[in-house]
Amino acid sequence: MQQHVAFVVPFRFETSLRFLRAALDVPGCAVSLVTQEAQAAFEPDLVRRLAGFQQVKxxxxxxxxxxxxxxxxxxLGRVDRLIGVLEQLQVPLAEARAALRLPGLSVDAAVNFREKSRMKDVLRAAGLPCARHAKATSLADVRSFVAxxxxxxxxxxxxxxxxxxxxxxENDGQLAEALGSFPPHATTPMMLEEFIVGDEHSYDAVAIRGDVVWHSISRYSPSPLTVKENDWIQWTVxxxxxxxxxEFAGIRAVGPRALSVLGVGTQLCHMEWFRRKDGSVAVSEVGARPPGAQFTTLMSWCHDVDMYKAWARLMVHDTFDPPQRKFAAGAAYLRGQGHGKVVRIHGLDVAQKELGHLVVEVRLPKPGQEHATTYEGDGYVILRHPETKVVEDGLKRLVSIVRVELQ
Ligand SMILES: Nc1ncnc2c1ncn2[C@@H]1O[C@H](COP(=O)(O)OP(=O)(O)O)[C@@H](O)[C@H]1O
Ligand SMILES: [Mg+2]
Known part of the structure; x- marks a missing residue:
């Protein structure tokens, strides 16, 4: 059946466009773009493939x-689906779908996924393991949580x-500093959580009408917070x-239950979780959207399928063919040390000689490029091999050889 899909890309972000292009390739689907940007912001050959273009305020x-x-x-006639990948879009999308009586994640479920405090209330009420938390709207709330x-x-x-x-x-001084910048208030609540010590992972799962039919797992090294705290760390996944x-029995048991109590529906979700020192799992947070930071690309490399297109088919036709995992894959995120613009990349020749045979995708930082402000870094390299250990060692070696010089 032909479906008319309204795809929302608020701003011209490359990641969103990649998912949009995938939707354009789904058979039995006409795609209209809804955006804040002017039509001229998009490439003419993308615009040409759209059923419709709608700028909104x-x-x-x-x-x-x-x-x-x-x-x-x-x-253009009836719209059948309203979709988009941006995290900040998920609640307004659900509200709009409810008003238009379109299928998809409900408002209630979208808020469960979006609001970290409610997410943990729901998980905890279901007996699922996660950090102790509080939603603080005042200094008194903060004090009682710390106590x-x-x-x-x-x-x-x-x-x-x-x-x-x-x-x-870690102490009163750091607390005072953080509160100075972000004082909690009824209109700007802050989330407080017990610090979980452990290895951070993702669990990226496809659910159809609430049932998990497939998943992928990845490990961050080090954790996104450590990466954020040290803007020179070249991290890997x-x-x-x-x-x-x-090794992953814990998350395979907890993951589907967590998605189910949050009200998943039909979705590719990105869950983050910790493996504590004692091996137990703690769910960290879940997005009702595909993962960012090249994770969807990495899943494509692992399974030899285009996961962008698989996501689009899932969202448009509610179908998914679970692919086999044929490879290990991983990304090394290249990040310059210090400030300024990228001037040079060191170590590429050695990296090429030692690891070139493992490289399947590269985005090198370009000289003149501004140093990135997000943890995704200035560029990345993706490695792939049938043996996990080869990829793991390759990533470690890569971030020790390659250095991005800023000036
Ligand atoms: N309770 C916690 N214990 C330890 N680290 C945490 C905790 N909560 C968050 N972090 C760290 O902070 C990062 C960002 O927090 P997260 O809740 O994932 O928010 P975001 O939506 O910004 O990704 C996590 O990836 C993790 O490294
Ligand atoms: Mg996160």
Missing amino acids: DALSASSLVDGVRQLAQR AVGYPLVMKPIDGAGARNTFRI LLPREIDGP
Whole structure:
């Protein structure tokens, strides 16, 4: 059945466009673009493939989205789906879908995934393991959490993304500093969490009508918070080939239950979780959207399929063919040390000689490029091999050889 999909890309972000292009390739699907940007901001050959283009005033507002979809429907006929990948978009999208009576994640579920405090309330109520937490709207809330839980703790926005404004707090001085910058208030609540010590992982799962039908697992090294705290760390993420063994039994049991209690529906979700020192699992947070930071690309390399297209088919037709994991894959994120612009990259010749045979994708920092402000870094290299250990060692070696010089 032909589906008319309204795809929301609020701003011209490369990641969003990659998912949009994938939707354009799904058979039985006509795609219209809803955006805040002018049509001229998009490449003509992308615009040419669209069924419709609809500029809206505020693409993060449900009422703007509803207006936009109604205008599209008037010009082009019924809209069947309303989708988008941006984290900040998930609640307005759900609200607009509810107003337009379109299928997809409900508002209630979208808020469960979006609001970190409610997410943990739901997980904890279901008996699922996660950090102790509090939503602080006053200094008194902060004091009582510190009295109950102690240090270290994490303070972060209730609806953050990309580890922005996220702090590890180890003593009263650091707490005072963080509170100075982000005083909690009824209108700006802060999330406080017990600090979980452990290895951070992701669990990226496909659910259809609430049932998990497939998953991928990856390990961050070091954790996104450590990466954020040290803006020179060249971090890595590893997707091991073997994820069916006892090592991951914990998350395979907890992951689907967590998604189910949050109200997953049909979705590719990105869950973050910790393996504590004693081996136990703690769920950290879950996005009702595909992962960023090249994770979707990495999953594609591991399974030899285009996961962008697989996601688009899932969202448009509710179908997914679970692919086999044939390789381990991993990314090394290249980050310059210090300040300024990229001037030079050192070590590429050695890296090429030693690791060239493992490299499947590269985005090198370009001389003249501004130093990146996000933890995704100035560039990345993706390695792939049937043996996990080869990729793991390759990533370690790569970040020790390659150095991005800034000036
Ligand atoms: N309770 C916690 N214990 C230890 N580290 C945490 C905790 N909460 C967050 N972090 C660290 O901060 C990072 C960002 O927090 P997260 O909740 O994932 O927010 P975001 O939506 O910004 O990704 C995490 O990836 C993790 O490294
Ligand atoms: Mg996170």
